[in-house]
Amino acid sequence: MISLKKILLVFIVCMAFLKIHAQQNAQFGQYVFNGMYINPAYTGYKEELYLQAFARAQWTGVKGAPQTLSISADEAINDESLGIGGIITKDKIGAQSALNASANFAYRIKLDRTETNILAFGLGVGVMQIGLDGSLLDPIEQGDNRIPTGNVSQVMPDIRAGIHYSNEKFFIGFSADNLLSKSLSVFSDYNLLNIKVQPHFYLTSGLALPLNDEFVFKPTFLIKDDLHGPTSLDLNAFLLIKERFWLGAVYRTSVKIYPKQNLDSNLRDRAAVGFISELFVRQNLRIGYGYDYSLNKLGNYDYGSHEISVGYYLVTKKSRRPKCYF
Helix, strand or coil, rough: CCCCCHHHHHHHHHHHCCCCCCCCCCCCCCHCCHHCCCCCCHHCCCCEEEEEEEEECCCCCCCCCCEEEECCEEEECCCEEEEEEHHHCCCCCCCEEEEEEEEEEEEEEEEECCCCCEECCCEECCCEEEEHHHHHCCCCCCCCCCCCCEEEEEEEEEEEEEEEECCCCEEEEEEEECCCCCCECCCCCCCCCCCCCCCCCEEEEEEEECCCCCCCEEEEEEEEEEECEEEEEEEEEEEEEEEEEEEEEEEEEECCCCCCCCCCCCCCCCCEEEEEEEEEEEEEEEEEEEEEEECCCCHHCCCEEEEEEEEEEECCCCCCCCCCCC
C-alpha cells in the first residue's frame, strides 16, 4: 500500500511543476560535452559536423517524473568563422509537455593568428509547443470542469542568445533562452493550470589543466537562473585519461545570489550528487553516461536520475579532435 506521505510528496512535486512561474527547462548533466544545449554561441565550436543525442530519465521510480530526449547537429563553415546548427528537444513532466525546435547561428571571431582564441556571438530562432494533457491529471472531484478533458497545446516562437569565449585551456559563456516569454492559458481565471514559459539565464566557465601526457584535469561550473525559482549551481570536476575517457563528479545545489520574495526561506540548498563518464569508442564516436542522486527528501522515494548520450563526427580530416576539451 502506498503511504500517505508518499502520495503527498508526489502531489507536491506535480503541483510545483504546474504552478505558474515554476516551469524549468530540461536538465542535462552532460551539457559539458556539448555547450550548444545551453548556449547558441557554442555552435560550431568543434569545427566539424557533429551529431549528438541525449536521453535523460530524472527521479526514476516517481510517477510523472521528468523525461527528456534531445538531438542536435552543428558545424563550422566559411573558414570556421560561422557556426550553424539545429537542436530538437522533447520534455515531459507529468501532464505537462514541451517540444522545442531551434536553428542556431554563431559568428566566430578568431582573436589571434594561432586561431585558438575565439569569441563567438550566437542566436537561436525556433518554435516551442507547450501542452497539458488533462487525461493524466487525477482530480479529487470527478467532473471538475477546470480540468481539460484532453490535450491542450499552444505553439509559440522562441529566441535564444549567447556569447562564448574559448581557447585551448579556458572557456566562459553567458546565454539566455525563452526570451519571448509567454503563457499557455488553460483557464483565464484559474492560474494553477496556466503554464508560464520563463526566460532562463546561464553562466558557465571551465579550465583544462594538463597534468602530464596522459591526464587532463577539467573543473567547470554552471549557474542557471529563471528569476523566480531557486538559482541552481552545478560544480563539476573531470579527468581526461589518455585522450579517450572522461570521468567526472557532479555536485548540484541551489545558491542565494539575490533575494527572491516568492521562495520559502527554509528550502534546502543541497540538490544532487553524481558522476558523468564519456568514452571515445572510436576516434569519431563518443558515448556518455551520467547518474545523479537526490540529496533532499526526494531521494527517499526515487532511484536516481540516468542520462545517456551518443556523439558522432561525420568529418574526421580536421585536427582539433580529441583536443576539444570543452
